[in-house]
Amino acid sequence: MFQNLTDRFHIFRRKVLGYGRITKSEIDTILKELRITLLEADVHYQVVKEFIENINKKALNQNLDKRLSPGELIMKIVFEELVELLGKSPRYINFRTNGPTIISLLGLQGVGKTTTAAKIAYRFSNKKPLLVPADAKRPAAVEQLTQLGKRNNIPVFSLQNNDPVLTAKLAKETAEKQGFGLLIIDTAGRLHIDDELVDELVQIHNTVKPDYKILVADGMTGQDAVNQAKAFKEKVGLDGVILTKLDGDARGGAALSIARISGVPIYYIGISENVDGLEEFHPDRIAQRILGMGDVVSLVEKVKTIERDIDQAHLQRKIVRGELNLEDFLEQLRALKRLGPLSRLVEMLPGVNESDVDEREFKKIEAIINSMTVKERQHPEIIDGSRRRRIALGSGTTVADVNQLLKQFFYARDLLKKMAQGKLPGRIPFRLK
Ligand SMILES: Nc1nc2c(ncn2[C@@H]2O[C@H](COP(=O)(O)OP(=O)(O)OP(=O)(O)O)[C@@H](O)[C@H]2O)c(=O)[nH]1
Numbered sequence: 001m002f003q004n005l006t007d008r009f010h011i012f013r014r015k016v017l018g019y020g021r022i023t024k025s026e027i028d029t030i031l032k033e034l035r036i037t038l039l040e041a042d043v044h045y046q047v048v049k050e051f052i053e054n055i056n057k058k059a060l061n062q063n064l065d066k067r068l069s070p071g072e073l074i075m076k077i078v079f080e081e082l083v084e085l086l087g088k089s090p091r092y093i094n095f096r097t098n099g100p101t102i103i104s105l106l107g108l109q110g111v112g113k114t115t116t117a118a119k120i121a122y123r124f125s126n127k128k129p130l131l132v133p134a135d136a137k138r139p140a141a142v143e144q145l146t147q148l149g150k151r152n153n154i155p156v157f158s159l160q161n162n163d164p165v166l167t168a169k170l171a172k173e174t175a176e177k178q179g180f181g182l183l184i185i186d187t188a189g190r191l192h193i194d195d196e197l198v199d200e201l202v203q204i205h206n207t208v209k210p211d212y213k214i215l216v217a218d219g220m221t222g223q224d225a226v227n228q229a230k231a232f233k234e235k236v237g238l239d240g241v242i243l244t245k246l247d248g249d250a251r252g253g254a255a256l257s258i259a260r261i262s263g264v265p266i267y268y269i270g271i272s273e274n275v276d277g278l279e280e281f282h283p284d285r286i287a288q289r290i291l292g293m294g295d296v297v298s299l300v301e302k303v304k305t306i307e308r309d310i311d312q313a314h315l316q317r318k319i320v321r322g323e324l325n326l327e328d329f330l331e332q333l334r335a336l337k338r339l340g341p342l343s344r345l346v347e348m349l350p351g352v353n354e355s356d357v358d359e360r361e362f363k364k365i366e367a368i369i370n371s372m373t374v375k376e377r378q379h380p381e382i383i384d385g386s387r388r389r390r391i392a393l394g395s396g397t398t399v400a401d402v403n404q405l406l407k408q409f410f411y412a413r414d415l416l417k418k419m420a421q422g423k424l425p426g427r428i429p430f431r432l433k
């Protein structure tokens with residue numbers, strides 16, 4: 001997938017990582033090459049422009065840590081921007097619990113709608129899918145879907161009266177009556193987006209009210225796919241895109257541009273003609289694939305470690321200065337919670353027994369802090385009597401609870417400061433209540 005793009009990024013990466021130091025003029029050179037790489041992969045010019053601008057801005061403003069070479073820093077930024085461009089996080093179909101979830105697949109001729117309909121049904125065969133042929137134009141279309149269904153043991157509704165709208169309507173009724181959980185409507189394709197096609201789609205959608213209107217677009221066609229997404233979104237509305245044929249020599253332009261330009265996220269990608277050739281679209285994994293998997297994964301890990309170190313050092317400085325605030329406090333509590341069930345953690349602390357720390361107590365503390373304004377969390381000193389009453393009300397606790405939390409917090413802050421300054425020898429008894 002995206003072999004061309006991957007190859008070019010491989011060369012780009014080698015060059016970038018080779019830089020010992022990076023000045024503004026080197027960044028300019030790097031970005032020029034990146035620009036050409038993206039344009040040659042048929043990425044939309046507007047996307048390329050923004051992508052380069054963002055990287056430039058970030059590269060000039062970031063100075064993370066000496067442990068990261070300038071080249072690594074650039075690669076990290078490129079990776080993050082790429083993930084962002086591809087849509088950040090994967091999308092999933094949410095299934096209804098009250099009746100069938102309806103997916104309408106639409107798109108131009110030959111993009112892979114019928115194949116994709118079968119792929120989706122196969123993927124979700126545990127949801128009891130029903131395939132619906134809504135193509136009255138091409139006699140072979142119904143037969144194609146019927147064959148695919150037969151081969152994969154998926155029921156296929158039959159075309160009624162040669163009328164796609166009526167067919168969709170009756171299929172929905174049947175699905176409701178017979179307990180089908182997923183209805184996939186395979187609509188007709190045309191060479192162009194004409195009024196007749198739009199009319200038919202709108203009628204089908206008005207009749208069955210699909211949960212997902214998904215455009216199937218051929219990933220090989222690059223910017224044509226992007227334009228189709230824009231046009232279909234305007235004319236019939238879209239919830240998502242499935243890009244097909246990415247197993248071929250698609251250059252990547254459609255995948256990298258479609259979400260940003262049309263505002264419609266990619267749900268799945270087609271990676272073969274077979275019924276199992278449908279993949280979830282994970283922006284981070286795709287970005288890793290494009291940039292060279294192993295390298296990026298270890299780079300991201302490295303950055304995380306550095307960021308953690310920086311956070312820790314930052315916290316330490318705050319403690320020494322007595323500047324710890326309730327946001328830090330909450331963050332530390334959450335970090336503790338992430339470590340697992342509190343009781344188990346507490347067992348490991350010498351001198352503390354389980355009854356000292358109560359999970360409910362944590363919830364209460366969290367609720368109280370969550371009811372404060374940002375300013376209050378950052379400057380707990382300002383929390384006076386009337387603020388305490390408001391916070392208690394907002395968090396469903398009492399003023400006494402708020403008083404106690406603040407008292408504990410000020411006490412802990414003071415204690416930690418003294419400890420950090422080496423003024424208090426020995427172990428401090430730790431009690432939350
Ligand atoms: N390699 C590959 N081929 C695919 C993929 N998806 C679909 N195809 C092929 O593309 C061709 C067209 O697929 P169809 O599913 O018939 O397309 P369609 O959109 O239903 O076409 P019409 O109903 O005529 O508009 C078929 O030969 C499919 O096997 C894919 O992800 N990868």
Ligand SMILES: [Mg+2]
Pocket residue numbers: 113114115135141186189
């Ligand atoms: Mg078809």
